[in-house]
Amino acid sequence: MYNKFVKFVQDTYQTKEFIPLHVPTFSGNEKKYVSKTIDSTFVSSVGKYVDQFEQQIEEYTGCTKAIATINGTAALHTALYMAGVKSGDLVITQALTFVATCNALFHMGAEPVFVDVSKISLGLCPVALETYLEENSIINAEGLCQHKETHQIFRALVPMHTFGHPVQLDELIIVCSKWNIVLVEDAAESLGSFYKGQHTGTFSPFSALSFNGNKVITTGGGGMVLCKTLADGMRTKHITTTAKEPHPYEFFHDEAGFNYRLPNLNAALGCAQMEVLPKFLKQKRVLAKHYEAFFKNTEFEFAVEPDYAQSNYWLNSIICPNSEDRENFIEETNAQGIMTRPIWKLMHRLPMFKNAKRGDLPVSEWVESCLVNIPSSPVVIG
Numbered sequence: 001m002y003n004k005f006v007k008f009v010q011d012t013y014q015t016k017e018f019i020p021l022h023v024p025t026f027s028g029n030e031k032k033y034v035s036k037t038i039d040s041t042f043v044s045s046v047g048k049y050v051d052q053f054e055q056q057i058e059e060y061t062g063c064t065k066a067i068a069t070i071n072g073t074a075a076l077h078t079a080l081y082m083a084g085v086k087s088g089d090l091v092i093t094q095a096l097t098f099v100a101t102c103n104a105l106f107h108m109g110a111e112p113v114f115v116d117v118s119k120i121s122l123g124l125c126p127v128a129l130e131t132y133l134e135e136n137s138i139i140n141a142e143g144l145c146q147h148k149e150t151h152q153i154f155r156a157l158v159p160m161h162t163f164g165h166p167v168q169l170d171e172l173i174i175v176c177s178k179w180n181i182v183l184v185e186d187a188a189e190s191l192g193s194f195y196k197g198q199h200t201g202t203f204s205p206f207s208a209l210s211f212n213g214n215k216v217i218t219t220g221g222g223g224m225v226l227c228k229t230l231a232d233g234m235r236t237k238h239i240t241t242t243a244k245e246p247h248p249y250e251f252f253h254d255e256a257g258f259n260y261r262l263p264n265l266n267a268a269l270g271c272a273q274m275e276v277l278p279k280f281l282k283q284k285r286v287l288a289k290h291y292e293a294f295f296k297n298t299e300f301e302f303a304v305e306p307d308y309a310q311s312n313y314w315l316n317s318i319i320c321p322n323s324e325d326r327e328n329f330i331e332e333t334n335a336q337g338i339m340t341r342p343i344w345k346l347m348h349r350l351p352m353f354k355n356a357k358r359g360d361l362p363v364s365e366w367v368e369s370c371l372v373n374i375p376s377s378p379v380v381i382g
């Protein structure tokens with residue numbers, strides 16, 4: 001099995017050299033646009049590529065306003081800040097996520113609360129969410145969702161579209177409105193993923209994308225806050241650019257803002273990458289189908305997109321029959337030059353989140369012990 005898989009991946013990527021998990025491809029106008037910013041000297045926080053990149057994201061995702069930031073974590077921090085998260089608040093998210101989701105809210109003085117993920121999406125489970133809230137919260141006199149014992153406010157829900165597979169948004173939105181909790185999608189992994197035809201990240205008043213080097217497209221480092229209204233978009237831009245009131249030469253800042261604006265140099269890369277995004281997505285879909293066919297009728301289950309959604313198949317993954325097979329799979333394939341790796345450790349196993357409130361996490365634990373990510377860079381097949 002392992003040898004067959006190694007050969008299959010080598011044939012797919014047409015190489016016997018080391019095959020990484022996900023690497024960027026620069027096959028379009030990247031060099032041209034980046035050298036234009038250097039020639040223009042506008043390499044920093046002002047420049048035409050930043051605005052152009054935001055426009056391209058707005059057009060592609062259909063969000064009202066997109067605001068570029070230095071990375072995805074900063075975008076998430078901004079989105080949570082804009083959603084009204086304050087020190088002492090509770091923010092519900094997945095234990096099965098990349099640590100950035102939790103870091104962003106932790107540094108605002110908020111506390112993560114972990115609920116389980118669903119087998120359908122590998123993202124936050126609406127049933128587990130409703131169960132947790134029924135058991136642990138009440139609606140207070142102000143209409144806010146409050147923890148029964150600590151009286152902290154459950155301010156926001158941050159589901160994450162794991163590996164690009166969209167979560168069950170309709171169901172989550174129902175729970176959010178019932179309990180008066182703001183939805184903030186961590187769409188860092190899901191540029192190019194659609195839920196019932198609508199782009200992920202556009203269901204929340206604020207959400208976050210990432211353009212880190214390992215994502216579907218990259219700006220080196222970068223992120224984007226997607227905003228639902230124009231007014232929110234304007235305010236988001238204001239607070240991510242030091243909250244400076246526009247004036248030709250005077251410095252007046254009307255609140256303590258952030259210096260989160262994406263440099264023009266990085267945005268230039270983003271503009272060129274957006275031009276090739278549709279091609280990458282097509283190639284990644286073909287690759288996913290190819291893997292799906294390979295694992296059919298084996299005891300390894302290839303994770304497919306939920307039937308209500310179109311996934312970008314950012315990182316392909318398989319679920320092994322048990323953790324022992326998972327260890328063997330990872331060892332054998334890495335030894336033969338095919339990079340594979342386990343999913344992240346669940347967040348409550350990390351020292352800083354070990355005392356976090358949480359519901360039962362049976363699905364998260366199962367995925368944690370049996371999932372393997374396999375090479376997923378865009379490639380031309382056949």
Ligand SMILES: *Cc1c(COP(=O)(O)O)cnc(C)c1O
Pocket residue numbers: 071072073074076097098100101160186188189210211212222223
């Ligand atoms: C990549 C990622 C982020 C943001 O990462 P940055 O490196 O800060 O751009 C946030 N959440 C998840 C789930 C991610 O995968």
